[in-house]
Amino acid sequence: MGYDGVFLREGFAERLAAVTGGRGVDLVLDPVGGPIREQSLTVLAPFGRLVAYGDLGRHEQWTASVWDLWKGNRTIAGFNIGDLARRAPERIGDYLGEALRLLAAGRIRPGVTRTLPLAEAAKAHHLLETGTGRGKILLSLT
Incomplete structure (x- = not known):
């Protein structure tokens, strides 16, 4: 990565x-x-x-x-994305578009280390809040 x-x-x-x-x-x-x-x-x-x-x-x-x-x-x-969104919201769209292009092309990987069903969203939040999760946690809708 x-x-x-x-x-x-x-x-x-x-x-x-x-x-x-x-x-x-x-x-x-x-x-x-x-x-x-x-x-x-x-x-x-x-x-x-x-x-x-x-x-x-x-x-x-x-x-x-x-x-x-x-x-x-x-x-x-x-780097503060909230401040950037307030001062130059058009740049957020540009950055997001570029990130999605790179993702679609396979040039970047999101690094998802754990997938949980949406019903376990509270567990995902607990892992994030306590710092006990590692990497990216994805909530699955299926």
Whole structure:
């Protein structure tokens, strides 16, 4: 799916250091926030980028030191689809159309790891809310 590895929350910084020989990684995609976001910044290689796109952990506001960014040649970027939809709704349609074209062409796969019947929607929500699910959960209508 375009990445070399996926590391779950617990102990990921230490595992990344070991796997990369201390170099760090070029990209961290962070939907969690809080302490995970702070640790993510420490595992970036020079010119690495941390992209924050959510706050699943519902943590208090965290701020990064400009000094740490500058000295380590690192960047932080943010992506908020809700804000984008408010400011430029036409772009959402363009992005969705492109994603659907890539999906139809087989160039991307959604990574569904579990399928549940619609009657078990509450179970799917529980897995998402507790962070005990892995990957994408699909609700089947059939």
